[in-house]
Amino acid sequence: MNIRLFFLALCSTITFAQDHNFPRAKVDSIVNRIQLPKIPSFQINVVKLGAKGDSISNSKPFFDEAMALCKKNNGGTIVVPKGVYLLNGPIHFVSNVNLKIEKDAKIKFSDKPEDYLPMVLTSWEGTMLYNYSPLIYAYDCKNIALTGEGIIDGEGGRTWKTFKAQEAKGKELSREMNHNTVPLKDRKFGEGYFLRPQMIQFFNCKNILVEDIRIENSPFWCLHLLKSESITVRGISYKSLNYNNDGIDPEYAKDVLIENVTFNNGDDNVAIKAGRDHEGRANSVTPSENIVIRNCNFKGLHGVVIGSEMSAGVQNVFVENCKTVGYLKRGIYLKTNADRGGFIKNIFVRNIQLDEVEDCLYITANYHGEGKGFQSEISNVSFSDISCNKASASGIVIQGFPDKKIKNISLNNIEIKWAKNAISTTNAENVILNEVFIGEKATVPSAAK
DSSP states (O other): OOOOOOEEEETOOEEEOOOOOOOHHHHHHHHHHOOOOOOOSOEEEHHHHTOOOEEEEEOHHHHHHHHHHHHHTTOEEEEEOSEEEEESSOEEOOSSEEEEEOTTEEEEEOOOGGGGOSOEEEEETTEEEEESOOSEEEESOEEEEEESSOEEEOOTTSHHHHHGGGOHHHHHHHHHHHHTTOOGGGOBOSTTTOOOOOSEEEESOEEEEEESOEEEOOSSOSEEEESOEEEEEESOEEEBOSTTOOSEEEESOEEEEEESOBOOBSSOSEEEBOOOHHHHHHTTTSOEEEEEEESOEEOSSEEEEEOSSOTTOEEEEEEEEEEESSOEEEEEEEEOOTTTOSEEEEEEEEEEEEEEEEEEEEEESSGGGOOSSOOOEEEEEEEEEEEEEEEEEEEEEEEOBTTBOEEEEEEEEEEESOEEEEEEEESEEEEEEEEEEESSOOOSOOOOO
């Protein structure tokens, strides 16, 4: 189908030039300074402590004992051999520990909310508060790893799934507390507020490795990297299709490598965040930054997302050599609104292969049309070597504000074979296009008849 290319350039300037080079040296410097965890030689097998991989017996006491023994020995590896281990409650990490879930082993968490009390300090959609413990939780740890070829099953599709329809009260209260600077000690949620816990959360941690495991059936976000740094996530896979099952959420995170991940999620694959509204802006000294995403297979709602909770800012994100397996709603999605403030800048995306999407590349400063007074800065975004077979809605969308324009967007070597709408740019300036094709490529003009 032939498609005419429309440029809706309200208060916009569109020019044509060569794309900036992908900053390979910057990527290499980030990857080279990320440190893998150093784990002492001590090992303990949970079966030797009494855990039974029969899917029925509660193995939590033996996992807790193994963690305590590692702490006593200044760290070590907890080995989980073949079997299905039911845990009626969370795993809380200590420093210098590798939880190794071997091939044909599964950790299956209970779905009884009371098992995840007492509450712990955590975050929920960008607001710090006390809530149910994440199923696997590390707070203020260093040198921690979650490895092996086994499975972690969050049992999120039954009891936790029912919380979605009941969460409005807790969600709105958390946001009011954020906007009104309610002291953290008074932000108590848990029972009666229906805010689902994350599957895995590393909070204020350093030197983290998550490798080769499979994540299934999370109650909420799958892997939340909160206020942590020096992180490697590689070789993991997903089958987690419940509500809000983001794959990986770096938030206030620094120096992160995500590579060779196979996603299959009910929500965003990678969603980079940095706090919400007032609280996020107050933490502007800790943006999410220096994040490398490469060699991944996307499947789910969106591929890579920045926002919408990004009020402390997101910068220096590098995405390359990724492709989709099946449908995505949006390929690359940058979203914020006039409640957020903060910034999104220095984003580089290259060599991405998309199949069928609703929108291929989407940048909006007016997400859900919400908010006022705190418009975000979006600038210095480069897309290059992007291919897409079909965009059922739009190929490329850029939406700024008249008094806060999106600036310095580079589009180089983009081919979208079919799109209902080609390009829409509103309130943007210095949008640079080179070798951009949407629909059939034009050839030499036909002769007059």
